[in-house]
Amino acid sequence: MNKDLTVSSSPHMLNKLTVPGVMWGVAISLVPVVISSVIFFNILAIRLMLTCVLSCVISEAAIQKLRGKKIAIKDGSAVVTGLLLAMVLPPALPVWTAVIGSIVAIGLGKQLFGGLGYNIFNPALLGRAFLMAAFPTLLTKWTSPFTLDAVTQATPLGLMKFSQIKTPYMDLFLGNTAGSLGETAALAILIGGGYLFIKRYAGWRIPLSFIVTASILGGALHAVNPSVFPNAAFHLLSGGLLLGAIFMATDPVTSPVTKKGRWIFGIGCGILVIVIRSWSGLPEGVMYSILLMNGITPLVNRYTKPRRFGAKR
Amino acid sequence: MRTFYGDFIKGIWRENPVFVILLGMCPALAVTTKAIFGLSMGCAVIFVLTSSSLIVSLFRKFIPTQVRIATYTMIIATFVTIADYFLKARFPAISKALGPYVPLIVVNCIILGRAEAFASKHTPVRAVCDALGMGLGFTLALVILASVRELFGSGSIFGVQLLGAWHRPWVIMILPAGAFITLGLLVGIFNLFKRKG
Numbered sequence: 001m002n003k004d005l006t007v008s009s010s011p012h013m014l015n016k017l018t019v020p021g022v023m024w025g026v027a028i029s030l031v032p033v034v035i036s037s038v039i040f041f042n043i044l045a046i047r048l049m050l051t052c053v054l055s056c057v058i059s060e061a062a063i064q065k066l067r068g069k070k071i072a073i074k075d076g077s078a079v080v081t082g083l084l085l086a087m088v089l090p091p092a093l094p095v096w097t098a099v100i101g102s103i104v105a106i107g108l109g110k111q112l113f114g115g116l117g118y119n120i121f122n123p124a125l126l127g128r129a130f131l132m133a134a135f136p137t138l139l140t141k142w143t144s145p146f147t148l149d150a151v152t153q154a155t156p157l158g159l160m161k162f163s164q165i166k167t168p169y170m171d172l173f174l175g176n177t178a179g180s181l182g183e184t185a186a187l188a189i190l191i192g193g194g195y196l197f198i199k200r201y202a203g204w205r206i207p208l209s210f211i212v213t214a215s216i217l218g219g220a221l222h223a224v225n226p227s228v229f230p231n232a233a234f235h236l237l238s239g240g241l242l243l244g245a246i247f248m249a250t251d252p253v254t255s256p257v258t259k260k261g262r263w264i265f266g267i268g269c270g271i272l273v274i275v276i277r278s279w280s281g282l283p284e285g286v287m288y289s290i291l292l293m294n295g296i297t298p299l300v301n302r303y304t305k306p307r308r309f310g311a312k313r
Numbered sequence: 314m315r316t317f318y319g320d321f322i323k324g325i326w327r328e329n330p331v332f333v334i335l336l337g338m339c340p341a342l343a344v345t346t347k348a349i350f351g352l353s354m355g356c357a358v359i360f361v362l363t364s365s366s367l368i369v370s371l372f373r374k375f376i377p378t379q380v381r382i383a384t385y386t387m388i389i390a391t392f393v394t395i396a397d398y399f400l401k402a403r404f405p406a407i408s409k410a411l412g413p414y415v416p417l418i419v420v421n422c423i424i425l426g427r428a429e430a431f432a433s434k435h436t437p438v439r440a441v442c443d444a445l446g447m448g449l450g451f452t453l454a455l456v457i458l459a460s461v462r463e464l465f466g467s468g469s470i471f472g473v474q475l476l477g478a479w480h481r482p483w484v485i486m487i488l489p490a491g492a493f494i495t496l497g498l499l500v501g502i503f504n505l506f507k508r509k510g
Contacts, residue, residue, distance in 0.1 A: 108494070133485035 017200075019116070022252070023076035025201045029192040030083050030247070036188035037181045040145035041091040045181055049086040051095050055102035056082030063111040077116050081105055084124035084247060087182025088240060088287065089131070092143045097135060101127040121294045122254045125287050132287070142178035153178040156238040157283040160230050172237035183240040193246035202250035205262040206269075210245040211236060213270025221278060229278060241273060244286035254294045261297075261304040268293045317442045320435075324446030331454035331496075332503040336422040340414045341455055342492040348471045351459030353407045355452025357400065357415055361392040362424050362451075363444040366432040370440035373433045385428040386419065393418045423451060454499075461495050462486045 037045040060078035064071045073079075085105050089098060105127025113119040132139045144153040156167035156177050171177050175185025182189070196202045218235035235241065249255060249269055256265050269289045276285025330336045337358075344350045365388045369376075376384045397415045400408040408415065418424065427447055432440040460470045466486035468476035485491045 130485060133488060133490055134483040135481060136484060138481075 019077070020075040022201050023080050025199055026080050026196065026247070027076055027083060029196040029199075029201065030080075030087070030182075032188040032191040033087060033182045033185065033243075034083070036175050036185035037087070037091075040175055040184065041143065041181060042146075044091040044143065045086075047095065048089060048091060048093060048098055048181055049083060051098040052086035052089070052102050053079055053082035055099045056085065056106050059103045059106040060111070063107055064115070067111065067115075069115065072116070075116070078106060081110070081123045081127075085127050087243060087247070088124060088128045088180045090139060090142055091181050092141060093138060097131060097138055100134070101131045104130040117253055119253055120297070121291055122248055122251050125248055125291055125294075128287055129291060144178050145176055145184070155179045155283065156234075157277065160234065160238070161277075161283045164227075166230070166234070167238070169233065169237060172234070177238075180240060180243075183243045186237045186242050189242045189246060193242075196246065196250075202246070202252075203262060205259060206249045206255055206266040207245040209263050209266025210249055210269045210273075211241070213267045214241060214273050217271060217274040221274065235274065235277070239277075239284045240286040244273075244290055245269070248286075249290050249293070254297060256297050256300045256304065258301060258304040258306060260306075261300040264300050264304065265293050265297065268296075317439060320439050320442040321446040324443065324448070324450040325453065326450070328447075329450040329454060329503070330423045330447055331451060331458075332500050333507075334423075334426075335500070336426060337451060338496075339417065340421065341451075341458060342489065342496060344411050344414050345455055345459035345462055345492060346466065346487050347410075347463045348456055348459040350407065350410055351455035352452065352471075353400070353404070354411060354414065355448070355455045357396045357411075358418060358421065358423070358451050359445065359448030360396050361389060361418050362427060362448045363441055364392045365389045365424060366427055366440040366444035367437055369428045369432040370435060370437040376433070381433065382425070382429070385425060385433075389424055389428070390419045423447060458492070458495055458499060461499070462491055466491065 034045075034049065037049075056078045057073050061071050061073050064073075082102060082105075085101060086098070089101065105123040108130070109121060109123030109126035110116065110119045128139075142153055142155055142158075154162070156172060156179070159165040159167060167177055172184075173186045175188065177184050193202075193207070197204050214235055215232040218229070219232035221229040222231040230238075245266075249266065256262050269286075272289030272292060273285050276282060276288060282288075324330065328334060331338075331341050340354050340358075344354045365385070368388050369385055393416060396418070397408075400411070400415060427444060431443045435443070463486075464470055464475065465483045467482055468474060468480040483491070486495070
């Protein structure tokens with residue numbers, strides 16, 4: 001057959017972005033967060049990250065082999081899932097728990113739906129949600145930074161919600177607090193996020209609308225009742241809001257493809273986070289807010305489909 | 314003889330009410346936190362299904378078509394009441410654990426479905442064979458589902474501790490979410506076997 005006359009389906013215009021390129025790019029953008037987590041949690045951080053990445057890659061390969069598909073662990077998506085999962089888990093989590101979480105993330109979260117590009121929910125967050133429901137006590141055991149023995153300490157959000165204790169902003173910004181492995185250091189997340197946006201591996205609409213909505217809503221609540229609700233800066237710097245907004249909510253598979261849809265997605269996440277943080281029994285709500293918005297992404301895509309040129313409304 | 318056997322066996326494997334027809338999901342998901350609850354629920358359903366299928370089949374010529382569903386429901390409700398009171402009197406603990414799901418057998422789609430699709434069109438003996446097969450299939454599915462959930466959620470099956478102290482209970486398996494995940498995976502495995510066999 002003449003190669004010049006091949007008829008293929010769209011897209012016809014290609015650019016340099018490929019799936020492995022984007023995935024490894026995301027992995028590189030996580031380097032500052034990885035470094036900061038190793039500084040604060042030392043050997044615990046290395047152990048958790050190695051466990052998650054290795055078990056994600058192995059389960060991806062094993063399930064692809066079982067399904068009779070080509071083994072595509074070189075595209076880096078399993079590595080990114082493993083790294084992101086490690087980032088949202090408590091540093092002192094036992095190894096076997098992290099392995100279960102990784103198997104669920106890849107197996108139930110991704111391969112069950114048909115593999116990369118078909119999953120409805122963010123695999124790393126699904127793995128964490130499963131662990132959260134299966135082992136709630138292990139998932140709420142936090143380690144204070146710079147201590148290798150499991151000295152438990154509440155997260156800044158927990159301290160604020162249950163004891164009305166405020167953590168200094170500088171600690172929140174640099175990451176010198178208890179919390180999930182990668183969520184504590186706002187500075188490192190912002191550096192990684194900057195790389196992500198400069199390289200155009202992730203869109204800016206979702207993080208921007210997510211963060212702005214959460215700040216406005218959080219600030220308004222603080223203005224109404226400062227003694228109960230923390231201010232906007234605290235909301236932004238504490239918990240997993242920045243990590244979630246920049247690395248989780250921007251997952252190209254599970255977030256809307258249209259521009260309007262991305263605004264809706266970010267605003268919805270922002271509202272849900274503040275609602276969960278302010279009125280639910282949980283101190284943190286980033287995971288559930290993103291998973292819930294993942295769930296309505298197909299609907300958002302359908303209703304924000306752009307009008308074709310010349311088509312009537 | 315062959316037809317009777319065929320009527321009986323199809324409910325266990327080829328047309329398993331839970332794994333293939335996906336009927337009776339409400340009790341299958343709600344009461345299967347422990348294997349013993351799954352078994353009790355299954356036995357209650359076997360009793361109600363067999364008795365009501367027999368009666369429906371016996372009276373199939375006399376039940377007017379226009380009011381047949383109401384009549385079936387009345388017949389089923391009678392046997393459900395018997396089963397419910399029997400459990401309450403003899404096994405109060407299990408009756409309490411099963412909660413409203415025993416009275417809810419009245420609206421169980423398997424029973425109404427068998428009455429409408431099979432018992433009202435076939436002879437009493439065939440109807441009973443079909444009901445026993447469907448009931449056993451339902452019980453089998455519930456016991457498998459409940460055993461998996463109990464094993465992961467409490468480390469035991471039928472109250473016999475199988476996993477040692479090293480096992481940390483998976484709380485999610487006792488929760489409704491665990492029921493949906495387990496059922497989904499079991500239906501998947503079932504389909505895999507069916508496709509191969």
